[in-house]
Amino acid sequence: MECAAKGLAGEPCAGVAQRRCGSCGAVAYCSKDHQFVHWRFHKEECARLATQMSRIDVLSQFPFTFSVEPLALNHTLPSMRCLFLESIKVHLKGLWKPECICGPEIASVKDLSITAEWNMESSLCPCTEPENPVTRPLASWEDYYQWRSLPLHSPVAVLLHWPLTLYHCLQLSRIQTSRHDGHATLNIHYLGPEKELLQLAVFAELLALFPGVHLRIELVGPAVPRSRDGEVVNISSYAHCSVQNCGCRSSTAPEDLNSSAVTLKLWKGLYHERYSDIAKDSNPHLVLAPNAGVAAYPSWMPTIEMIREIGIPAIFTDFCEEAAHLASCCISYITGQPLGVPIQINPFRQPIAENNSALYIPCYSNCFVFGM
Known part of the structure; x- marks a missing residue:
């Protein structure tokens, strides 16, 4: 500290x-x-x-039975997060690689495809279609795990906080799907992706959360490798488990990708600089900026001004409540209006605490949500 x-x-x-x-x-x-x-x-x-x-106790309350702070004295791994990943036998494996400081840098990765796997048995991960569609809005990790028939000792929430946060933000915005070319569509402009660029396969869970809907997600930010600018990735099946004879390895993609699929397109640069190009093919239903750090980066000012002028619903998340508070002050100053979505705890925040070098306040990825 x-x-x-x-x-x-x-x-x-x-x-x-x-x-x-x-x-x-x-x-x-x-x-x-x-x-x-x-x-x-x-x-x-x-x-x-x-x-x-x-609110430390409230934020640390999760239904899971796995421990995020394994006891491993005199261990050679460099961080508690590494120790946790090692304790569940996924350290530096598949989708889990970016979760610790040992993981690869985005710029050094040549392939941002969705071939990475869960590296755990099928009973612990959502590698196939759910038994039943969502019948009511999911409001907690416990709701999600029960719907997906996952045991509470499964650690997949550590990665699934990305798609579940997107799902929650759409619920907060009360955005309905629109019809495009005879198909239900949702266009999401997703700002500032970093670690999730190496975990794109987890966004397949949106197939289960929004059945029959084509989600088009434009991932826009400086961390997108220049060599990947403009790349399109279609997701039409779930990330595989480690069981070789599981049905997830024999499942085939639907013939019509538009009917139920997730399309990801990568854009390098700042949103206000790339928006005119992006909007030619994708008018957004929602702008989402995970772990945004609005108060820390002056480049957010022209982006927020543009979002205000266009009138697009926008939801932001941040690691801690103080960052969300400072961001809300910036947004209100720029727009001249209070937040449309007040600061609140995200029920689908990542269940592993992040280190905060400046404050002792509780800090989790996608911890608080708020919006214009």
Whole structure:
């Protein structure tokens, strides 16, 4: 944890930041002097951070029976996330490779296809069609696991938070499918993809969540490799399990991809710079920006201005409540309006805590959702 007064006190930090604010407990300092210097900034946020800290227990409540903090003293792996993946025997395997710091960099990967597998037995992963269609909106991981007949010791939620967050955001937006060329369609503009570019196969779960619908997802962001700009990936079957004689390996794609499929198209660059090209073929029903970091990147300002002018529903997510709060202030300042979707906990957040080098507040991928 970094000293909150780093760079403000005019002198280097005295050591490790182990002295925490006694009121909120969210920030740490290397010394009493640095804590005193930082108070003129911290006093405006202290009560808000204390409220966020009070939600630690709520955010860490998941129905799963697997442990995300395995005990592995004197282990050679570099992080707790690596230890967790090793404990479930998927470290650096298939779709799980990008989940730890040992994983590959996006730019170094030559193939962003959807051939990666779950690397676990069929009873633990959604590798085939669900037994029944969704009859009511799914509101929690427990709902999803029950519908998919998955045991709560299955760790697939660690990866499925991407498509389930998209599903949840569509529910929040109350967006209905439209008819295009005689088929039901949903056009999603998905901003700022990074890690999920190496996990595209998990988006196959949208086939089960939206049966009979053709989802067209435009993935737009600087992290898209230049060599992949314009690439189209069609998903019409689920990622395979590790069982060689499972039906998932013999299933065939439907003859008509438009009737029930997920089409992903990659666009390198910033959304406001690429929108005119993207919109020629795909007018969005929803803009989704996972783990957006709106307050951290000035490039969001022209994008938000453009979204406001076009009048597109837009949902953002972020790792922690403070990032969502700062983002909401930026959005309201740019648009001159309050949020259309207030900040709220995402029931489909990733069930492994992320490290936060600046604050002690709870942090999970896709943790909070809010929107214009």
